[in-house]
Amino acid sequence: MVYGAVNLAQGFPDFPAPEEIKQAAKQAIAADVNQYAITWGAKSLRNAIARQTKLWQGIEIDPEKEITVSCGSTEAMISTLLAVCNVGDEVIVFEPYYENYGPDSILSGAKPKFVKLRPPADENGEWTFDERELRRAFGPHTKAIVLNTPNNPTGKVFTRAELELIRDLCVKFNVLAITDEIYEHILYDGTEHISMAKLEGMRERTVTINGMSKTYSVTGWRVGWAVAPENITNAIRKVHDFLTVGAPAPLQEAGAAALSLPPEYYQKLAEGYRMRRDHLIPALTAAGFKCYRPRGAYYVMTDISAFGFSDDVAFSKYLVQEIGVAPVPGSSFYGDPRDGAQQVRFAFCKRMDTLDEASRRLSRLHRR
Ligand code: PLP
Numbered sequence: 295m296v297y298g299a300v301n302l303a304q305g306f307p308d309f310p311a312p313e314e315i316k317q318a319a320k321q322a323i324a325a326d327v328n329q330y331a332i333t334w335g336a337k338s339l340r341n342a343i344a345r346q347t348k349l350w351q352g353i354e355i356d357p358e359k360e361i362t363v364s365c366g367s368t369e370a371m372i373s374t375l376l377a378v379c380n381v382g383d384e385v386i387v388f389e390p391y392y393e394n395y396g397p398d399s400i401l402s403g404a405k406p407k408f409v410k411l412r413p414p415a416d417e418n419g420e421w422t423f424d425e426r427e428l429r430r431a432f433g434p435h436t437k438a439i440v441l442n443t444p445n446n447p448t449g450k451v452f453t454r455a456e457l458e459l460i461r462d463l464c465v466k467f468n469v470l471a472i473t474d475e476i477y478e479h480i481l482y483d484g485t486e487h488i489s490m491a492k493l494e495g496m497r498e499r500t501v502t503i504n505g506m507s508k509t510y511s512v513t514g515w516r517v518g519w520a521v522a523p524e525n526i527t528n529a530i531r532k533v534h535d536f537l538t539v540g541a542p543a544p545l546q547e548a549g550a551a552a553l554s555l556p557p558e559y560y561q562k563l564a565e566g567y568r569m570r571r572d573h574l575i576p577a578l579t580a581a582g583f584k585c586y587r588p589r590g591a592y593y594v595m596t597d598i599s600a601f602g603f604s605d606d607v608a609f610s611k612y613l614v615q616e617i618g619v620a621p622v623p624g625s626s627f628y629g630d631p632r633d634g635a636q637q638v639r640f641a642f643c644k645r646m647d648t649l650d651e652a653s654r655r656l657s658r659l660h661r662r
Contacts, residue, residue: 299613300652302574302640303620305446305592306513309645312559315510318551322544331543334531335363335519339546342553343504343519350478351489353497359524362531363546365538367476367505367518368394370530373537374472374501374520375402375438377529383437388423390595390627390634392446392474399440407431408629411448413597417575417585421450425459432463438470439463441490444477447595447627447639449588451485461493470526471500476508476518477591479560482568485589491521498523501530506545508592509563510552511643515545567592570642570649577653578640592643595624598636601659605635613638618655 301308310316334340340357347353355361364370371394379385381403387395389408399406409431411421439460443452452460464471473490481487491500505518518541520530534540575585575594584597603609606623614620624637642649 297614297618299615299618299620300648300655301620302642302644302648302652303622305508305641305643307511307643308648309511311511312552312555314555315512315548315552319515319544319548322547327544327547329543331363331540331546333535333540334527335361335541336543336546336550338550339363339517339519339553342550343521346553347521351492353489353491355521356524360527361519361521362527362534363517363519363541363549364534365518365541366507366516367474367503369516369534369538369541370503370505370518370520371395371440371472371474372398372401373530373533374503374522374526375399375404376533376537378402378470378472378501378526379404379437382435384433384435385437386428386431386439386469388441388445389629390447390624390637391440392442393626395440395442396629404437405435406629407436410633411445411450413448413586413595417579417587419586420589421445421448421586423456428459429463432467432469434467436467436469438472440472440474442474442476444475444480444485444487444588444590446477446591447593447622447624448586449591449593449595451481451487451590454488457488457490457493461490461496464499465495469499471496472503473500474503476503476505478504479509479563480567480592481564481590482571483589487590501526506549506552508643509560510549512545512552515542515548517541517545517549567643570644570646573646574640574642574649574653577649577656581656581659593639593641595637595639596621598624598638605631606638610638613659617659619652 624634625631
């Protein structure tokens with residue numbers, strides 16, 4: 295059955311990718327960059343990643359020894375977990391979490407251990423976690439903690455104090471931090487993105503994951519990377535080689551061009567998403583959703599208790615079939631589906647007219 299709903303579910307833009315990088319990809323194909331790249335990534339892209347990481351975060355990385363380019367950050371995450379985890383290990387994951395982290399941990403033989411991010415009481419507050427719950431999660435079997443900042447689905451941007459607490463526990467328990475920073479340039483309200491690898495004592499125990507998908511609006515290109523100390527990189531590169539051999543060669547060249555875009559590009563990107571956020575949230579609020587205002591990334595997590603549905607899946611089906619707007623059910627972001635039973639997530643990485651159409655449809659929900 296096709297319902298023709300406006301898709302505010304998946305996190306991909308419905309507007310064009312930047313012209314410069316599309317040209318760079320076309321040129322690379324025309325210049326016959328069409329065979330396997332070096333398995334851990336084209337030199338041009340690795341150099342560009344190292345250069346920009348120094349510029350943006352002040353972190354020096356060796357492009358020859360500390361970067362693995364992968365098929366999206368999705369592959370960087372699973373390659374990292376497969377490289378570092380043994381059967382019986384535990385991986386701490388904040389929840390709600392980006393859907394892949396749970397299955398990724400399990401596929402690597404590890405057991406995910408969830409620590410709750412709790413929603414704020416009102417829409418302008420911040421998602422927080424309980425320090426005691428986090429401390430309790432660390433133990434002798436903990437291999438790694440997966441962190442995602444700015445965060446999908448909550449929009450939380452972890453503060454320095456929170457990161458320092460996590461750092462102290464990682465050092466104490468000899469635990470790796472695997473940080474997914476794919477939304478690093480999508481920040482609002484003056485919040486600052488702090489890379490875990492920048493904190494004292496973390497450079498040698500952090501794997502930083504990033505990619506082109508969100509920053510350059512090319513989710514279909516499948517180019518991402520993992521930055522890690524040499525010994526961990528060696529293991530990640532082996533897994534990556536056997537999983538995929540390499541990421542698309544011409545698109546890696548376009549990646550090098552993308553990473554050379556001027557600073558204004560990133561300002562416009564964040565400002566464009568801020569406008570979309572501030573466009574969608576009032577429509578959702580007017581329709582009866584309680585919105586948790588994101589400080590980064592391009593999603594808004596909402597509370598649906600005002601609508602009187604028993605669970606998020608029934609409500610999402612209703613929204614798709616009767617109202618014509620598709621969200622992601624909140625339960626898909628939790629280990630125990632009951633925890634997300636009164637939440638749904640909307641993505642606002644869409645054209646203004648797409649958001650307008652969704653808002654118009656959502657206003658019918660208000661009147662029911
Ligand atoms: N990490 C997070 C937190 C995401 O939200 C997404 C996509 O929604 C991804 C990774 C996937 O990224 P990629 O396209 O680089 O595999």
